[in-house]
Amino acid sequence: MIKACVFDVFGTLVDWRASIAREAESILLPLGVSLHWGEFADAWRQQYQPAMAEVSAGRIPFSKLDVLHRRNLDVILKDYGIDHIDEATRRHLNLAWHRLDAWPDVAPGLQALKHKYLLAPCSNGNISLMVDLARRNGLVWDAILGAEVAREYKPMPVVYLSAAAAFDLAPEETLMVAAHSSDLAAAAVAGLRTAFVARPDEKGPGLGEVTPSTRVDYSVRSILELAEII
Amino acid sequence: MIKACVFDVFGTLVDWRASIAREAESILLPLGVSLHWGEFADAWRQQYQPAMAEVSAGRIPFSKLDVLHRRNLDVILKDYGIDHIDEATRRHLNLAWHRLDAWPDVAPGLQALKHKYLLAPCSNGNISLMVDLARRNGLVWDAILGAEVAREYKPMPVVYLSAAAAFDLAPEETLMVAAHSSDLAAAAVAGLRTAFVARPDEKGPGLGEVTPSTRVDYSVRSILELAEII
Numbered sequence: 001m002i003k004a005c006v007f008d009v010f011g012t013l014v015d016w017r018a019s020i021a022r023e024a025e026s027i028l029l030p031l032g033v034s035l036h037w038g039e040f041a042d043a044w045r046q047q048y049q050p051a052m053a054e055v056s057a058g059r060i061p062f063s064k065l066d067v068l069h070r071r072n073l074d075v076i077l078k079d080y081g082i083d084h085i086d087e088a089t090r091r092h093l094n095l096a097w098h099r100l101d102a103w104p105d106v107a108p109g110l111q112a113l114k115h116k117y118l119l120a121p122c123s124n125g126n127i128s129l130m131v132d133l134a135r136r137n138g139l140v141w142d143a144i145l146g147a148e149v150a151r152e153y154k155p156m157p158v159v160y161l162s163a164a165a166a167f168d169l170a171p172e173e174t175l176m177v178a179a180h181s182s183d184l185a186a187a188a189v190a191g192l193r194t195a196f197v198a199r200p201d202e203k204g205p206g207l208g209e210v211t212p213s214t215r216v217d218y219s220v221r222s223i224l225e226l227a228e229i230i
Numbered sequence: 231m232i233k234a235c236v237f238d239v240f241g242t243l244v245d246w247r248a249s250i251a252r253e254a255e256s257i258l259l260p261l262g263v264s265l266h267w268g269e270f271a272d273a274w275r276q277q278y279q280p281a282m283a284e285v286s287a288g289r290i291p292f293s294k295l296d297v298l299h300r301r302n303l304d305v306i307l308k309d310y311g312i313d314h315i316d317e318a319t320r321r322h323l324n325l326a327w328h329r330l331d332a333w334p335d336v337a338p339g340l341q342a343l344k345h346k347y348l349l350a351p352c353s354n355g356n357i358s359l360m361v362d363l364a365r366r367n368g369l370v371w372d373a374i375l376g377a378e379v380a381r382e383y384k385p386m387p388v389v390y391l392s393a394a395a396a397f398d399l400a401p402e403e404t405l406m407v408a409a410h411s412s413d414l415a416a417a418a419v420a421g422l423r424t425a426f427v428a429r430p431d432e433k434g435p436g437l438g439e440v441t442p443s444t445r446v447d448y449s450v451r452s453i454l455e456l457a458e459i460i
Contacts, residue, residue: 066398118361128398131348131372142361143374148396166378168296168358 001173002193002230005113006122006145006163008154008178011202013121013223014100014133017041023096027089033082038204043079047072052124052153062151064126070094097125098132103199107138109223120145122163122176124153143167155186164192175217177226185214193217195226231403232423232460235343236352236375236393238384238408241432243351243453244330244363247271253326257319263312268434273309277302282354282383292381294356300324328359332367333429339453340370350375352393352406354383373397385416394422405447407456415444423447425456 010016021037028035051068054060073094077085085093110119121130123146130144145163147153154160164174171191178184179199188194195218202208212219220226240246251267258265281298284290303324307315315323340349351360353376360374373396377383380392394404401421408414409429418424425448432438442449450456 127373127375127396131397134372141373142364143357144372145357149379166357167361 002175003169003173004118004167005175005177006120008180008183009121009123009125011199012177012179012197013106014102016100017203019100020044020096023099027093043076044072047075055153056156064148065124066126066129069097098129100133102137105222105224109227110140112227114140118142118167120163122146122160154183157190160187160190160192179209181209181213184212184216195220232405233399233403234348234397235405235407236350238410238413239351239353239355241429242409242427243336244332246330247433249330250274250326253329257323265310273306274302277305285383286386294378295354296356296359299327328362330363335452335454337368339457342457344370348372348397350393352376352390384413387420390417390420390422409439411439411443414442414446425450
């Protein structure tokens with residue numbers, strides 16, 4: 001009996017690649033920088049897992065994803081040879097992750113789910129980032145759960161378990177919703193129920209997962225479809 | 231420049247005394263228990279500060295307020311000589327704190343504040359308790375902050391500071407709203423701005439604070455009035 005749905009956010013609820021490409025272009029193009037903005041988004045995102053792995057391995061202390069994003073931004077600006085960007089611009093560009101657009105099914109899908117389930121993000125994004133995405137996209141959360149509350153990053157089991165525990169629920173009463181099989185596999189190991197949402201264009205046209213590569217309880221193509229079937 | 235308002239909840243936003251009295255009566259009276267229900271609520275609440283002080287002093291590890299409430303309930307049931315209450319009933323009665331009613335100005339007041347400020351509880355109540363009160367009373371939060379996220383209880387400074395930090399704000403950009411001077415004094419020491427809300431009947435008719443006994447930035451009689459003046 002599922003009582004709460006918790007969600008991966010980057011890719012699952014918001015289109016990080018097109019949004020980051022748009023933000024980077026709007027900030028850097030006026031400064032004379034010209035490059036492939038989608039690839040710039042990919043390059044930034046590619047630094048994401050290794051940075052969190054440093055935290056999970058205990059090599060650096062837990063810090064908000066904003067801090068890791070900023071460290072990663074400095075790395076890729078250097079890689080691209082555009083080191084002349086000033087501090088204020090770097091700070092503004094780093095907060096591009098707070099200005100991502102949701103896929104169109106997400107806001108109405110969460111509204112529909114809210115009638116029957118408690119809802120929270122279970123993301124590696126920090127609380128303020130989740131709050132800004134919610135305000136921007138009209139996402140109705142009961143609480144902001146995930147990495148900053150657990151003080152660890154997914155796929156560490158404590159992140160999924162602490163989301164269920166915050167709602168006073170057993171893991172099996174909690175449904176983890178994500179567009180990434182690796183996230184769902186880790187949630188399942190922690191005892192949560194799982195739902196896969198296909199986001200075929202997440203990493204660029206045709207480059208997202210279409211079907212899960214791990215056993216899941218539900219597989220859908222939108223949050224609205226999820227609201228209809230569970 | 232205030233960017234977020236964070237709120238004490240018990241007494242400030244919800245009428246714990248009348249609600250606990252009502253819940254206790256509805257659960258215990260059918261079991262043949264008869265007593266002064268308001269005084270029962272007072273007795274339960276009187277165990278609250280000492281239990282949290284045990285945590286703050288490091289004598290017991292941090293645990294959710296639900297756990298402390300339950301320990302306190304067992305104490306007062308024993309004090310009242312009504313030890314025959316079974317486990318399921320104790321558990322249901324303990325969750326009476328999840329079924330408190332908000333003062334009538336609170337839901338519309340938060341709706342008005344939400345247009346200009348980020349909003350969160352900064353309560354000693356746990357996340358699930360805050361979520362249930364929000365659902366019951368239509369409270370619109372951006373995030374659930376406070377003791378469970380900070381893993382300490384107010385008036386420890388880290389609770390106020392972590393609420394501001396979760397929103398990426400400096401303490402002075404954050405307004406702590408409470409009906410208790412002691413809470414506001416602690417928030418001010420941590421660097422937050424403060425607003426006192428008079429709840430003259432919080433502890434029974436005429437037994438709440440009417441004016442603050444500490445210096446505050448604002449003093450109002452309702453959340454709606456706060457929304458008008460800040």
